[in-house]
Each structure stands twice: as structure tokens, then as C-alpha cells.
Amino acid sequence: MGKACRARRSRTAYAGSPGHLKIFMIEAEAIHLVRQHFESLFPKTCANCGHQYATLRDYILNTKRLGGALSYDAEDGDWSTPEPVGSQALANCACGSTLALTTDGMALPSRLALLEWLKAETHRRGVSSSALLETMRDVIRQQVVADADA
Numbered sequence: 001m002g003k004a005c006r007a008r009r010s011r012t013a014y015a016g017s018p019g020h021l022k023i024f025m026i027e028a029e030a031i032h033l034v035r036q037h038f039e040s041l042f043p044k045t046c047a048n049c050g051h052q053y054a055t056l057r058d059y060i061l062n063t064k065r066l067g068g069a070l071s072y073d074a075e076d077g078d079w080s081t082p083e084p085v086g087s088q089a090l091a092n093c094a095c096g097s098t099l100a101l102t103t104d105g106m107a108l109p110s111r112l113a114l115l116e117w118l119k120a121e122t123h124r125r126g127v128s129s130s131a132l133l134e135t136m137r138d139v140i141r142q143q144v145v146a147d148a149d150a
């Protein structure tokens with residue numbers, strides 16, 4: 001007993017959201033949720049050249065990643081919105097057109113939980129929401145590329 005009992009995460013970061021859903025999400029859950037949602041967006045067709053990306057893996061391997069994934073709500077400091085606008089990550093199609101993966105269409109409770117997670121984690125790590133989303137994106141890309149069956 002003693003030092004090992006010290007909580008790894010400070011709960012004080014959650015104190016400022018009265019009445020809000022207190023879903024405590026861990027990183028693996030957040031990543032799983034976003035990955036699952038993004039996989040559900042495929043097949044996806046480029047509106048410019050008509051190329052169809054069959055799977056998320058196909059998309060990751062055959063588009064050019066653009067940096068700066070962002071959460072509109074976090075960028076606006078709108079942490080307690082009941083209706084999050086969501087997040088997006090951009091990439092370029094081989095034709096040069098810009099494609100986006102977004103959290104549009106994700107269930108509202110999931111989007112709220114993700115925003116809550118983003119708020120807590122950016123605070124805990126002392127990084128911007130965009131930096132945290134890019135880190136999350138790195139992990140999802142690694143997972144999906146490593147998963148040959150995807």
C-alpha cells in the first residue's frame with residue numbers, strides 16, 4: 001500500500017462539466033471508436049476523379065496524408081457543447097483533390113464521449129487537440145496497415 005495507490009489520472013479535470021455525461025473513456029476505446037467509424041465510411045469515392053477506395057486500409061496506403069487533423073469544437077474551445085460539430089482528417093487523392101474523413105454520422109453519445117476524452121487528454125498531456133488527434137491518427141494508421149485482413 002502507499003505510493004502505488006496514487007491515481008494515474010487526475011480527476012479534477014472533469015470537475016467543470018456539471019450534469020454532463022461522465023463517460024470515462026480510455027485511449028484504446030477512443031481509438032477503437034474512431035477506427036470503427038472511419039472503416040464504416042468505405043467504400044469511398046473521390047468526387048473529382050471517381051477513384052474508389054475500397055477500404056480504410058486502401059485509402060491510407062494510396063492517399064497522401066495531410067497534417068493538421070482537427071476538432072472544430074476543441075478549436076473553438078467549445079468543450080461542453082451538447083452538439084459537437086466533430087473532427088476531420090484530410091488527405092490528397094492521387095488526382096490531387098482533397099479528401100476528408102470526418103466524425104459526421106457518428107452517434108451523438110460517441111461524439112460527446114470523444115470530445116470529453118479529447119478535453120481530458122489534451123489537459124493531462126499539455127498538448128493541443130490537433131497534436132493529440134494526429135497522434136491518434138498515427139496509431140490508427142499503424143493498426144490498419146498492420147492488419148492485412150482489413
Ligand SMILES: [Zn+2]
Pocket residue numbers: 046047048049050051093094095096097
Ligand atoms: Zn481523385
